[in-house]
Amino acid sequence: MSILKKVSKDKVYSLETEMLALISKTTDGMFANDDSGCILIWNRAAEDILGYSAKDVLGKACYDIVSGREFSGTPFCFKGCSVTAMAKAHHVVKDFTVQATTKKQRPLWIKTRIMTIATKKWKGPIIVHLFHEVPAPIKAPTSPSNLPISGLPELSPREQDVLVLLARCLVAKEIGTFLNISTETARTHIQRILKKLNTHSKLEAVILAMQHGLIEKSALQALPDEP
Numbered sequence: 001m002s003i004l005k006k007v008s009k010d011k012v013y014s015l016e017t018e019m020l021a022l023i024s025k026t027t028d029g030m031f032a033n034d035d036s037g038c039i040l041i042w043n044r045a046a047e048d049i050l051g052y053s054a055k056d057v058l059g060k061a062c063y064d065i066v067s068g069r070e071f072s073g074t075p076f077c078f079k080g081c082s083v084t085a086m087a088k089a090h091h092v093v094k095d096f097t098v099q100a101t102t103k104k105q106r107p108l109w110i111k112t113r114i115m116t117i118a119t120k121k122w123k124g125p126i127i128v129h130l131f132h133e134v135p136a137p138i139k140a141p142t143s144p145s146n147l148p149i150s151g152l153p154e155l156s157p158r159e160q161d162v163l164v165l166l167a168r169c170l171v172a173k174e175i176g177t178f179l180n181i182s183t184e185t186a187r188t189h190i191q192r193i194l195k196k197l198n199t200h201s202k203l204e205a206v207i208l209a210m211q212h213g214l215i216e217k218s219a220l221q222a223l224p225d226e227p
Helices: 015-023 044-050 062-066 082-088 157-167 172-179 183-197 202-211 217-222
Strands: 029-033 039-042 096-101 107-117 126-134
Touching (some): 015 029, 015 126, 029 044, 044 126, 157 172, 172 183, 183 202
Antiparallel strands (some): 029 126, 107 126
C-alpha cells in the first residue's frame, strides 16, 4: 500500500501527489510537510532511520518528531523554523546537518537536503526533506544560511516584538496595525534591526534570529496568524 496519504477528502489526487509519491521511493529517509509543519508523507527509509512509522507521524508536526538540534544544542526544528521561512520566500536552502532524536530517544546526526514543490492543492509550498545518517561532527556543521553566530547585539523590547512579527511574514503596515504604531515607525524599527544584526534583508534577519535564540519559540507560537 502506498505511504502517500491524502490529507483530507477535498485534496484531489494530482500530478503533485504523483511526484511526491515518486520521490518517497528514494533510499534516503524522506518526509514532506506543509508550511505549518504538518507531516504529509513519511517513507520507509525515514522509519528505518528514526524509528517512527508513517502511522506514528502523519498529521503531526515535523519539529516535534525530528527534534533537530544544532551542534551547540540550540533547537533547530521548531514552528516557523528558518527552513520554512526560506521555503516560503522561495529561497534555496543549503544542505545542513543536525542532531535528531529517534523514537527510542537515541540521538543521531542526519544530513538533510531540502526540495520545495509549489502546489495549489495544499496551502503554501510542500517542503520535502531527504536525509541520511552521518557520523557525529567534530566541529559545528554549516548551517543552511551560513550566517554569523557570534557578537549578536541586544535588541530593544519593541525591536524584538517587530522581529517576531517579521518571522510571521507580516509587512510593515500589518506590524504597525498589530503594535498600534504607524507604518513609518514600523519601517524604522525594521531598518534598525537590519543594521544591528548586520543583515541585508528581513528574511536574513529572521533566519539569524531563529538560529540563535533572538526569537523565543513560545513567543512565535503564541501569535495569531493574522494581526
